[in-house]
Amino acid sequence: MNSRKTRLILAVAVAAAIFGYKALNPKPGTAGEPATASDSAAGPVAPVQPVMLGQIAFTSCSLSSPMAKESLEAMCATYAVPEDRAKPEGRKIALNIAWLQATGKGERMPDPVFFLAGGPGQSAVETFPGLDPVFKEVRKQRDVILVDQRGTGKSNLLSCKAPDGGDDAFDPSPEAMQAQATTCAAELSKKADLRHYTTTDAIADLDAVRRAIGAEQVNLVGVSYGTRVAQQYAMRHPAATRSIVLDSPVPNALGLGNIFARNLDDALALQFALCSKDPACKDKLGDPRAELDVLLTTLRANPVQLQYRDASSGEMKQGTLRAETVAGLVRMYAYMPLASGLLPKLIHEANAGRYENLMALSKMMSGDMQDAMAMGMQLSVICSEDANSMVVREEDANTVLGNLMPSGMAAMCKAWPKGAVPADFNQPLATKVPALVLAGEFDPVTPPRYGEEIVKSLANGRLFVLRGQGHSVIGAGCMPKLFTQFIEKADAKALDGKCLDTLAYPSPFISFNGAQP
Template sequence: MNSRKIRQLIAIALAIAIFGYRTLHPSGTDAAKAASGKQDATPVAPVKPVMLGKIAFTPCTLSAAMSKDSLEAQCAHFEVPEDRRHPDGRKIALNIAWLQSTGNGDSAPDPVFFLAGGPGQSAVDSYPLLDPAFRDVRKRRSVILVDQRGTGDSNLLACKAPQDEDDAADTSPEAMRAQASACAADLSKKADLRFYTTTDAVADLDAVRQAIGAQQINLVGVSYGTRVAQQYAMRHPQATRSIVLDSPVPNTMGLGNIFARNLDDALALQFGLCTQDPACKDTLGDPRAELDALLTRLRKQPVQVQYRDATSGEMKQGVLRAQTVAGLVRMYAYMPLAASLLPKLIHDANAGHYENLMALAKMMSGDLENALAMGMQLSVVCSEDADSMVTRPDDAKTVLGNDMTAAMAAMCTVWPTGQVPADFHQPLRTPVPALVLAGEFDPVTPPRYGKEIVEHLPNGRLFVLKGQGHGVLAVGCMPKLFARFIENANARTLDGTCLDTLSYSAPFINFNGAGP
C-alpha cells in the first residue's frame, strides 16, 4: 500500500480520536509534548504581558502533530487549589491559551471555551486541528483553551505503559490492577488523584471565567468535553450563554460499558456500504463475517508478521493479535472515510497478507502513545462511572467483547476516587441555547444520545450528519452553522439544508479507491 495514502487515512482517524483503545500510555512530559505537538509557551520576545482580566498572557505559538500550520496565541498559567477545601494547600498551574478575535470590529464580551475529549486530551494540544472550523466564530469572539487539570501542561497525569510486548498484551484483571496500582503510586507523588474529576474541572473553568472578567461564556465540547459542558451549564447557568455539544454523551450515561455495543452497531452501518455494493461484496465478501473469522483465528493463534514500518521504511517483525486488530478497527470506525479501507485490509489478512494491518496498527499505537493522559482518565471514570463497569453476556461476541470493561473495572478497584455531586447523573435541564451534533455512524456516541439530551433542552436542536463518525464540527457546512449559532444563540433558526449534500464514503475495493 502507498505509504502516503496510509498516512493520510490514519491522520484523519487520529485527528478525531477521542477515546484511545490502549489501556495504559507512557508518560514523560517531554515525550508527551513532542508527540502531541505541544505548544512552546516561552515568550517569543521580551514583551510586556497582555492582561485579560487578572491574568497576564505572553505570546506563544500553538501547533499540532499532522499539521504544518501553527497558530499565534497568548499563553499563561493560572493557579488554582488542588483541593478547594484546603485553599492554602497544593496548587495546580492551569495551562491556558487565548486566541484573540481576528475581526477589525469590537470583540464580543463572551468568549468561546473549547473543551477537549478523552477524558485525558489537552485542549491546547488538540485545538489547532479544529481551528479552521472556528474561523468565522473568531471574527467576533476570542477562544479560550484551558488544559483540564491532569492533562497537557496542567500537572499532566500520564501512566507508563509496559515496555515488554507480552506484558503490554496482557489485559487480564490481575495485570490491569498491577499496572494501575503502580501508576497511582507514582503519580501520587505529585497529585492527590481524588481531585481530578469533572466536578473539579468545572470549578477550574469558572475560576478562569471570573479571572478573565467574562460575565458569560460559550462552551464548545467534543465527546467527553460535552460532559464537562453539561456539568458547567448545570452548576453555573447564569454564566452560560450557549453550549455546543459535538458527539455528546448524556449526563445520565455511565461510560463503563458503552463501547462494545456501540462499535458493533456502527460497524453494521459502515460495513453495510460494502454488502450493499455488488462490486465490493463480490470482491471482498461480507466484511463482518470476514472480521469475525480473522479475530477467531488470531485469538487461537497470534501471527508473527514481517512488515514495513510506515514511518522509517524499515522492515520489522511483530506479533499480530486479535486485540490489535480490534483496536485498529475501533479507531478507524471513528472516521468513515478511514473505515472505508477496513473491508479491504481485513479481506487481505484472511488471505494471509497481514503486513498492512500490522503496519497500520503499529503506526497508530505510536501516534497514540501520548494522546491521552491515562492517569487523569482513570481519576474521572473511576470516580464517575465505576458503577457502570459491568460485563454483559450479550457483549461477549462483539468485536471488543468484555475485555475493555473488565480491564477498566479492575483498574478502578485500586485507583483513588473522588466524590461527585448527588445530581451528577441527572439530565441537563436548562433554557440555555444548545446546538447538539451527532454523526450517523458514530461508534462511541451514537445519535440516540443526542436525541436523549435535547429532550430536556427547550432551546436545543439536534443535527445528525449523514454518513459521519465521531467529531463532526468541521464537516461540510457545519462551521458556518456553528458560527451563526454562536452569533445569534438560537439553534432553531438555523437552516441545515446545506448538510443534505453530505455523502457516504464508498468502500475501497483496492488501494486506489472504490472503483475497480
C-alpha cells in the same frame, strides 16, 4: 508493541478514549511554547511585556499540531488553582491557558468561546490547532479560550510511561490490568492527589478562569468527553453560560462502563453495509462482518508472529498480531468512516494470510493514542464517575470487543483512588440555555440516540444528525457555517440545515488505490 503498553492502550486508552479519539497530539515541545526571536537575531532581547486579560497576565506564544498546516499565534499564561478546594492553602495546580484573540476589526463581543477537549485526557491547547479552521468566522468577533483540564497537557500532566516488555508476555487478564494501574497510581501520587482530577474539579477550574478573565458569560464548545464537561458546567453555572455546542455527546444520565461493545457493532453494521450493498465490493471482498469474525477467531486461537514495516521509520520489525490488536484498530478506524472504508480490504487481505498492513497500522495508531491521551487523568475521571457501570454482559460476549473493556477498566479502577461525585451528577441537563447538538450517523461510541435523549430536556436545543459521519463532526460539510451562525445568534432552532443534505456516504475501498471509479 510491548505487553504492558498493549494493556494500557486496549483496556484504557482505546476503551476510555471513552468519548473518542482523534490523533491531534502536538509535535513535542511546540504547543503553547513562548514565541522566540530568530537564532540569527543579534543584540539584547527586550523583556516581554505581558498583556492583561482581567487578572491574568498573558505573553505571546505559538500553538501547533500535526493536524494544522501552520502554527497559531496566541497568548499563553498559567493560572494557579487549589488542587483540593477544601484545602485552599495546599498544593496548587498551574492551569495552562491559551488565549486566541478575536481577529476582526469590528466589535469584539464580551462572551468568549471556551473549547473543551475530548478523551478524557486530551489537551485543549494541543488539540485546538487542528480545529481552528472551523472557528475562523467565530474568531472574527470572539476570543477563544483554551484551558488544559487539570491532569492534561501542561496542567500537571498525569501520564504514566509504559515500561518495556515483549509481545510474548502479553497478558490481558484483570489481574495484570490491576497491577499496571497500581504501579501507575503509585508513581503519579508523588505529584498529585488523584482523587481531585475529576470532571467536577475541572468545572470549578473553568469557572475560576472565567471569573479571573472578567467574562460574565461564556460559550462552551465541547467535543466528545468535552460534552460531559459542558453539560456539567451549564448545570452548575447556568447564569454564566450563554450557549453550548455538544459535538458527539453523551447524556449526563448515562453510565459509560459497558456501552462500547454494542455501539461499535451497531456502527460497523452501518459502515460495512456500504460494501455489502456495493456489488463490486461484495464480489471482491465478501461480507466484511463475516470476514472480521473469521479473522478474530483465527487470531484468538493462534496469534500470528510476522515481520512488518514500521509506518513511522520505514524499518522492518517483528511483532505479534492478536485478536485484541485487530479489535482495537477496527474501533479506531470506525471513528472516521472515510478511513473505515479501507477495513473490508484490510480484513480480506489478512484472511488471505497477508497480515502486514494491519500490523503496521495498529502499531502506528497505538503510538498516536499513547501520545494523545493522559491515561492517569483518564482513570481519575472514569473510575470516579463511571466505575459502577463497568459490568460484564453476556449479550456482549460475541461482539468485536467482547467484554475486554469493562472487565479491564473495572480491574484498573479497583487500584485507582476515586474522587467525590455530586449526588445529581447523572441528572439530565434541563436548561433554557441555547444548545446546538451534533451527532454522526455512523458514530461508534456516541450514536445519534444519545443526542436525541439530550435534547429532550433542552428547551432551546436542536439536534443535527450528519449523514455518513462518525465521531466529531463539527467540521463536516457546512457545519462550520451553521456553528458560526449559532454562536452569533444563540438560536439553534432558526438554523437552516438543508446544506447538510449534500453530505455523501463514503465509498468503500475495492483496492488499496481506493474505491472503484
